[in-house]
Amino acid sequence: MKTIISYLDNMFASLPKTMQMQQLKEEIEANMADKYNELKDEGKSENEAIGIVISEFGNIEELINEFDITFDKDEEKRPTLENEVVNDYLKTSKKSGVLIGIGVGLCVYGVALLILLTQLVEDGIIAVFSDEMGDVIGLIPLLLFVATAVGLFIYVGMMEDKFKYLDNGFKLSIEQQRTVKDSNDAFHKTYTKSISLA
Known part of the structure; x- marks a missing residue:
């Protein structure tokens, strides 16, 4: 499961750190954990379960489009509050x-x-x-x-x-x-x- 979390972290690393993106990441992580546990219960090895989960995950751009997430182009220019x-x-x-x-x-x-x-x-x-x-x-x-x-x-x-x-x-x-x-x-x-x- 750590491999899946690392994979997710890498996928979301280049995306804006917004509440919307955090919610999407948490939702995907929960779905991946459920699928991973389901595959393990079916008798799949850890490597097989991880491979299947990651392959079914899909492209991050497709997920962003599917969830209709838009990015504010000026967001990166804005100061971060302390x-x-x-x-x-x-x-x-x-x-x-x-x-x-x-x-x-x-x-x-x-x-x-x-x-x-x-x-x-x-x-x-x-x-x-x-x-x-x-x-x-x-x-x-x-x-x-x-x-x-x-x-x-x-x-x-x-x-x-x-x-x-x-x-x-x-x-x-x-x-x-x-x-x-x-x-x-x-x-x-x-x-x-x-x-x-x-």
């Missing part, structure tokens, strides 16, 4: 999501307080103020909350500005792609709950 940059980006994204959720919540609570205070003054529950003054009193928390939310949105924008250069494109290693995907999957539920709660 792990520190990827981790910093993930932390910033997570913090940004939380701050945006808080900002949205503040806007909603500001409007809710405006409506509540105005209604309490109109109903006479807060009889200290006139109706006109009740509208003004309701505006104070709204303006404070919205101003704080806008400050948070500006802060998030400034935090994310340091990653603007990524708009020009970049490459990630397979491990980095997995880290980003895992982080995104883990945070997606939290982000959705935060926005919904807000």
Whole structure:
């Protein structure tokens, strides 16, 4: 089986190191392992099993066409990000999501307080103020909350500005792609709950 893995490694060595190619390689390796084990169970020798598996593997170009994999010609020109940059980006994204959720919540609570205070003054529950003054009193928390939310949105924008250069494109290693995907999957539920709660 080591011979088959070495063969696969050599076949994929010259191809781009993308998540798509890694998935294709893993799928092919699993299929080859199944076929190898099946041939061994049928009584074939190790060399016979390896020979049959490799001969049935086919041409790498045919497999790429069969799985409809396309390559970005500019990908090789793009810089590869270092792990520190990827981790910093993930932390910033997570913090940004939380701050945006808080900002949205503040806007909603500001409007809710405006409506509540105005209604309490109109109903006479807060009889200290006139109706006109009740509208003004309701505006104070709204303006404070919205101003704080806008400050948070500006802060998030400034935090994310340091990653603007990524708009020009970049490459990630397979491990980095997995880290980003895992982080995104883990945070997606939290982000959705935060926005919904807000």
